[in-house]
Amino acid sequence: MNQGNDKYISRSKSVAARMLGGEMMIMSTWDSTLFSLNQTASVIWKAADGATPLRDIVEREIVANFEVDSETAYRDALELVEELAQHGILKIADEPHR
Amino acid sequence: SSKKPYQKPSFRHEKIFQ
Numbered sequence: 644m645n646q647g648n649d650k651y652i653s654r655s656k657s658v659a660a661r662m663l664g665g666e667m668m669i670m671s672t673w674d675s676t677l678f679s680l681n682q683t684a685s686v687i688w689k690a691a692d693g694a695t696p697l698r699d700i701v702e703r704e705i706v707a708n709f710e711v712d713s714e715t716a717y718r719d720a721l722e723l724v725e726e727l728a729q730h731g732i733l734k735i736a737d738e739p740h741r
Numbered sequence: 742s743s744k745k746p747y748q749k750p751s752f753r754h755e756k757i758f759q
Contacts, residue, residue: 651748651759671743674756675756675757676754676755676756676757677754677755677757678752678753678754679752679753679754680750680752681748681750681751681752682748683747683748683749683750683751684750684751687750705747705753708745708746709744709745709746709748710744710745710746710747712754716747718751719749720750723750723751723752726752727752730754737754
């Protein structure tokens with residue numbers, strides 16, 4: 644497992660999130676933007692506890708349950724979390740949240 | 742094999758703000 648340069652993701656506290664029809668609906672209280680995540684993105688969102696390395700989340704939640712290889716899944720997940728972080732609803736850190 | 746078809750993680754967003 645590549646722990647050396649892994650990322651840790653955690654949900655912003657200024658959002659309200661609910662699962663609706665298989666998709667995660669997220670309301671940013673900061674700028675009143677509504678986000679709708681597809682099923683795979685919702686899985687990553689729910690696992691974003693700030694303590695589990697992103698690569699572990701991908702292996703455990705995505706690769707184990709979906710027809711995809713590890714590298715593709717990790718690359719896609721990284722792309723997603725970087726975009727969500729740009730919108731301010733997800734935080735990315737190099738160290739686990741204590 | 743009980744794995745589900747993979748869908749690239751993605752999202753949509755819209756400002757809902759007179």
